Amino acid sequence: MNLLLAASALALAPMDTGHAHEHSPQLGKLRFETSCSKAAQTQFETGLRWLHSFEYQEAERSFSQAAATDPACAIAYWGVAMSNYHPLWAAPTPAELAKGQAAIEKAKAAGAKSPRERDFIAALDTFYRDAGRLDLKTRAFAYSDAMARLRERYADDDEAAVFYALSLIAAGTMDGDKAYPRQKQAAAILNGVLARNPDHPGVAHYLIHSFDYPALAELALPAARRYAAIAPDSAHAQHMPSHIFTRLGLWDEAIKSNLAAEAAAKAHAAAMGMVGAWDQQLHAMDYLAYAYLQTGQDQKAEKVFDDLASISQADPPSPTVAYAATAIPARLSLERRRWDEAAALKLPATVNGLKALTNHPWAIANIHFANAVGAARAGKLELARDGIAKLLADEQSLKVPPGEYDWRKQIAIERQIAEAWLANADGRRDDAMRLMRGAADLDDATEKHPVTPGAILPAREQLGELLLAQGRPANALKEYEASLQRAPRRLAGVYGAAEAAKLAGETEKADRLYAELVTMTQDGDDARPEVKSARMFAASLDSTRR
Template sequence: MNYLSILKLWAFVLIPVFFGTIYFFKEEEEKPAVITFLGENNLDQLMGITLCREMAYVPEDFLTKPIGVSNVQIGSIDFPISTASREAQEMFNQGMAYYYNFDYVQAARSFHDGVRLDPEAAMIWNALSVTYTNLADTVKSKEFGTKAFELARKSGNRFEYLYTKSNFLALEPPSGMEGYQALYDSVYAVKDALISEFPDNVESWVLAAEIRLYFRGLEESEVEGNIANLEMLEKALATDPDHFGVWHLLIHSNESLSRFEDALKYGKMYTEAAPDIPHAWHMYGHDLMKTGNIDEAIIKFSIALDLEKKKYDREDMPYHYDWHYPHNLELLAYCYQYKGQFENAKAIFVQLDTIQAFQEESEGKIRKGHPFFLLQNGEYDEAIYLADKLAKGEGINTKLVANISSGLAHMMKRDEKNAMKSAGEIQILLDSLVNEVSKYGIPEEMFTSSSYFQFYKGLQDLIENGLVLQKDPDNKEIKEKIETFQKQMLSQTGPDPWIESLYFLQLLSNITYSTGNMELAESSAKALLEHDPEFGGGHYAMARVQKRKNNEAAASESMAKAKLAYQDGDGEFLKSLGF
């Protein structure tokens, strides 16, 4: 195990957006400490605490398979490096374009072509290293990164020296808070050096943006880190206004701050720059979904699905080598669920249950939508059945999904014994995560305050508080805890937690309404509409509360809005709502 893997875990839980690896140093002769930032796609490998991997989740013979110059539109990157080979430079630029698209498989193939053309090019080895980090192969990542640093140190190129030093791995993590502070100081020394010595290089600002996102000061909030990240990305954009990779990162950054209209603008620009990249259309769909354009979002996710299938044919690539395929399907299913088209949604969730996970540890991420969907529909026994299957899977994240699903289902069935059993399992899993990150010098309070941890902790609390609320609907202490949960869900903004939080808020409205506490039920309905004013489920939740409070005029108005939002819903679903 190496510190690279440990910090990948830490980087993920602070809502990662993008980008490879960075170095920290105080003096040139010191042994460097290292952190690797993580693209958003390795969630389950990391949260499963599979921190020591000696091979990528894609076979090496495919990653080294020559790719040649791409004949599809993937976006253009111009990142000059030290190489005498024009062809090697071309393959590096192509690889970076794929990398900025989060397509790590084609990026690896491009970089392997590049080092075959120029085995002395430090930056290509470095690019291979950060790509293999995102492919979950820490052994080769270290091998490639060490080689990159040695070549850059010999070359005398200051920018490449700083840039590649990040892959020169340190095996020992910092110890405790003082160790973290020393690491933080080293990280910021790199950031300051890069932007002061190379202010006209857009890649300096991208790197600085990621440092500001992932390395917060001990007193700095996650939101402050997100704001600083956005500010640095805007400086990157000012340096190179046509850098499509920065546009992509700006989508994520704006989403994290609930600036969905700004994210939508960059989403459109991203698809125009890289029209053959599935993830570009997927990102556009993200923010159409969040701005009341659900039909357009379905179109964009469907375009992404079609482009994925064409890529697999073109590259002779099995679909399970691609993290993006099940992820895009899941978001498409959520959109159908949003419209009340449950048959379409269910068909996709059933398909996701049969898809081979690109990593064993990612099974929970791929399959979580189905049991959550069943919870929304009141199909609790079916949700428990799927949860029990997931509980046998690999990784902490998969087991968290399983126990949350079963715990909520048992709670809704008023089965206190089994609900509390699941809540206890969730606590054990969360404690193991806290112990793991604390063991490696990552401040516990920074992890437990992260939105990732708070999301799962909030759902565990919902199971326990829901049980109490069912017995004592007027319990003021539980009312305050439920409202805290609402705030936690409302704080989940991007890129994917937004839609998941919407459905958990809808579940909460069902829970509170079922207890008969109309004050709390109204608060839950308001939270649902605050999260998304266009959602039919929110208007329906408000309508039934207003009707129970004998406010017929307001109930009729809310019900009319719900009917309009669900006008294309399935007949059986509409019938169940009384439409």
């Protein structure tokens, strides 16, 4: 089936709003036949629904309940092991790896009664087996190969198809192929399940992940607009559509999605009796602040930061927490061009004490990036050099095992952007251009991690700004337009392109870009320069019409 037509079919599929179990969580529909007792079967399928929305703690809890209800339910232990893998997030921690390995051993020892259950267990065993000897990438590819064989063996099995598709997406994030063959293959498989079960939570969720790339994002829009309704009790299902809304610059939808996700995450933390915030709350907050900034709603973005500063504990202490905690303040200073503020930026003591920052020290590079760029743009060259030295130390200290996301490369991009602005401030214009072009090329060749809505400052957008600063508006316009292809409707990108077009004498294009600014910033705050320019343009149009 054509991918675009199939994606559209998801949007057109009718929603079943009936609730067969009034008090059970609403997480979509699926069926996974097991040889477990009836009570354990129900608990197992609840775990599976949570799992397909990446609600790993809830999933593991349900699978553990199934195993306690029926100790002979071998596939329930498989569920516990699957809950500790999370293929598209960070690699399992040593504790998660140990828990997953123990669960797989229990699954094998319990002796599943059906060949199909034994095959699911054996496939996941390829991921956990020899974990001390083989790297993450090797094991992830071995698991995907095993799932390919399982799916071929059970051609009509929806869960075999969906989990195989997920394994392909995971492998695709590791192979670096910009044609995205694995992701496209996964989408085709998922669309086959879609025809049979349009309310399957994994189908909508994984279609979003399959197409979470600039060149493919449009294909995921139907899934993005449907997933939250399929699994309304999942905070991640409320948030995940915003990945696509952000990719496409649909800021109002991104804001709505993340407000719902933040509320759901707070409700979950309260229901679970968590002392602090759930990590999914911070994930939604980062995307929310980003979307507010793209619409000029600075006061609302500041409120997100104020909320962040009130959080002194967030669990689990994941990369999600570490990234959001440092990205939100860095964005607020840099996107609003508050260079002195960025140069002096430090995390609030509450945020700085989060355990996640100890677990994931690479995240502090976002603060060092803000310090270095802010100082360079403010003309504080020694302070800029100090920030760049810290970025280099962050980069050199980071070790990246095969298959894990290369945060070191992201830090290298940030360092080169900062070095370019330092060189420009120091009068070394050619060096500045060389450094910034190198950063832009490296950024173009690098996919963002799902934890982030986008770069703190996209390197090619920064190249456009540097060219504009050096008095080359026609060249700047080309770079801004190229950046907007990857990150549509970014406020700084649209504003920079409009200014460059005006200075380059491309009046018609400038007018179109300014008109887009007017639309984007209709709810924006007057203090933002981009908002002022948009309103001045709108006022000039009004006076012309009179």
